[in-house]
Amino acid sequence: MDSDGYKKIIEELINLIQEGVYIVDEKGVGLFYSEEMAKNERIKVTDVIGKPFNTAFPRVSLNDSTMYQALRKGISTRNKQQTYINLYGQEVTTVNSTIPVELNGHTIAAIEVARDITNIRSMSDTILKLQEDKLPNNKSSVNPRIKKYTFDDIVGENAEFKKVVSRAMQAAKNDASVFIYGETGTGKELFAQSIHYNSNRAGKPFLAQNCAAIPESLLEGILFGTAKGGFTGALDRAGLFEQANGGTLLLDEISAMPYELQSKLLRVLQEDYIRRVGGTQDIPVDVRIIATVNEPAERLMEEGKLRKDLYYRLNVVGLSIPNLSQRKDDIPLLVESFLEKHDKAFGKELWMASEGALKILTDYNYPGNVRELENIIIQSVSMAESEHVLTEKLLQMPKNVVKLGQHVEKWDKKEPLNVYLEEIEKEMIRAAMIESGGNISRCAEVLQIKRQTLQHKLKKYGMNL
Numbered sequence: 341m342d343s344d345g346y347k348k349i350i351e352e353l354i355n356l357i358q359e360g361v362y363i364v365d366e367k368g369v370g371l372f373y374s375e376e377m378a379k380n381e382r383i384k385v386t387d388v389i390g391k392p393f394n395t396a397f398p399r400v401s402l403n404d405s406t407m408y409q410a411l412r413k414g415i416s417t418r419n420k421q422q423t424y425i426n427l428y429g430q431e432v433t434t435v436n437s438t439i440p441v442e443l444n445g446h447t448i449a450a451i452e453v454a455r456d457i458t459n460i461r462s463m464s465d466t467i468l469k470l471q472e473d474k475l476p477n478n479k480s481s482v483n484p485r486i487k488k489y490t491f492d493d494i495v496g497e498n499a500e501f502k503k504v505v506s507r508a509m510q511a512a513k514n515d516a517s518v519f520i521y522g523e524t525g526t527g528k529e530l531f532a533q534s535i536h537y538n539s540n541r542a543g544k545p546f547l548a549q550n551c552a553a554i555p556e557s558l559l560e561g562i563l564f565g566t567a568k569g570g571f572t573g574a575l576d577r578a579g580l581f582e583q584a585n586g587g588t589l590l591l592d593e594i595s596a597m598p599y600e601l602q603s604k605l606l607r608v609l610q611e612d613y614i615r616r617v618g619g620t621q622d623i624p625v626d627v628r629i630i631a632t633v634n635e636p637a638e639r640l641m642e643e644g645k646l647r648k649d650l651y652y653r654l655n656v657v658g659l660s661i662p663n664l665s666q667r668k669d670d671i672p673l674l675v676e677s678f679l680e681k682h683d684k685a686f687g688k689e690l691w692m693a694s695e696g697a698l699k700i701l702t703d704y705n706y707p708g709n710v711r712e713l714e715n716i717i718i719q720s721v722s723m724a725e726s727e728h729v730l731t732e733k734l735l736q737m738p739k740n741v742v743k744l745g746q747h748v749e750k751w752d753k754k755e756p757l758n759v760y761l762e763e764i765e766k767e768m769i770r771a772a773m774i775e776s777g778g779n780i781s782r783c784a785e786v787l788q789i790k791r792q793t794l795q796h797k798l799k800k801y802g803m804n805l
């Protein structure tokens with residue numbers, strides 16, 4: 341095949357794939373520039389083809405140009421986030437991989453593949469901005485939805501549970517990192533806040549970030565902030581570490597943090613300073629870290645989701661909160677305290693639970709733990725009228741999964757099997773949604789499916805939250 345043939349094949353390939361592609365020859369002149377890339381960089385294909393890259397991107401300095409680094413210095417760059425101003429003065433953020441192409445010891449071309457993340461980038465800026473607005477030193481300040489918990493709010497007399505509480509109380513007296521393991525709804529946030537608000541950091545911010553709730557590529561910027569760096573127009577923004585300075589940062593589901601970022605976090609914890617993404621300055625920070633996981637740490641380390649070195653650094657104080665099904669003796673006490681708490685909110689007067697109601701409440705096994713019990717009580721209180729006793733009648737227990745045989749009985753044979761299976765699936769999703777309080781990540785966990793899979797199903801079934 342002649343070179344025109346190869347050229348044609350590459351052209352077709354480049355226009356086929358999702359990512360933007362930009363190829364320059366050994367002189368840095370644009371050979372290929374895909375439509376997708378033009379869309380990403382908000383310029384025209386003709387602005388680039390046949391032109392040297394520094395003419396097409398006049399506002400990117402050579403030092404910051406990954407194309408230049410590849411072509412002149414033979415340096416490859418992988419998945420680097422770049423924010424720059426394009427030919428038309430617009431700010432663009434992409435994630436680039438750029439490599440030199442070498443043949444017989446000479447660099448003959450450079451290839452750049454890029455994804456446009458301008459929208460994601462502005463989302464991360466918005467998240468940080470919202471977080472800043474919530475800080476107490478901000479006049480408009482304290483977000484009323486953020487409830488401050490202290491040890492007085494933690495209900496439980498179970499012996500194992502009390503051991504955990506007393507370890508947490510000890511932890512409040514010092515500054516060590518805390519690692520909490522507990523399944524969903526067991527009270528991890530309650531413990532984390534109690535430790536903070538009973539420590540001498542209480543007057544400083546308590547911030548929380550769920551590592552699973554943010555796209556991986558954004559988490560680093562959220563935690564450590566972003567700097568202008570060499571890129572004109574990029575925003576300077578403090579990350580959560582700077583915002584929480586002097587206080588406590590709760591990192592939920594730390595095992596969802598990308599492995600490389602986990603080692604960066606470890607370095608920060610050892611050295612007590614951070615560097616903003618794209619920045620050059622070391623900024624000292626004093627932040628206490630409380631990390632949580634909802635699967636046993638040993639399993640997460642085995643599966644390669646949690647770095648051992650980070651775990652040992654964080655697990656100075658380790659708290660393992662038992663499931664509610666392992667401390668059913670606390671159910672009557674919890675019921676009593678939730679009745680009191682929510683009576684006030686609803687203006688009702690349910691003072692106690694009947695024996696029958698308590699039996700039903702104790703028989704259930706609570707995959708959603710204390711949160712689920714509390715939701716059941718809230719539902720009962722809201723339905724009560726003027727009675728003072730919570731009876732079976734007011735209780736709406738989550739339906740346990742129907743036994744297999746029952747499904748066979750329920751199936752109307754006129755309905756195709758796949759339609760009926762979809763009905764069952766919808767029912768299970770609905771139940772899991774209630775159990776998880778409408779939180780998609782949590783719901784996906786309950787169903788043991790990927791979050792994206794759940795989102796796909798919700799869309800397919802038109803189930804809105």
Ligand SMILES: Nc1ncnc2c1ncn2[C@@H]1O[C@H](COP(=O)(O)OP(=O)(O)OP(=O)(O)O)[C@@H](O)[C@H]1O
Pocket residue numbers: 493494495496522523524525526527528529530531634710711714782
């Ligand atoms: N021991 C407890 N005493 C009183 N209330 C509790 C207790 N544990 C949990 N709760 C209640 O359950 C709710 C859920 O607790 P929390 O948010 O701390 O759970 P979590 O372990 O962080 O869950 P997730 O893993 O889903 O984030 C709290 O809002 C609180 O009202």
Ligand SMILES: [Mg+2]
Pocket residue numbers: 528529592
């Ligand atoms: Mg939590």
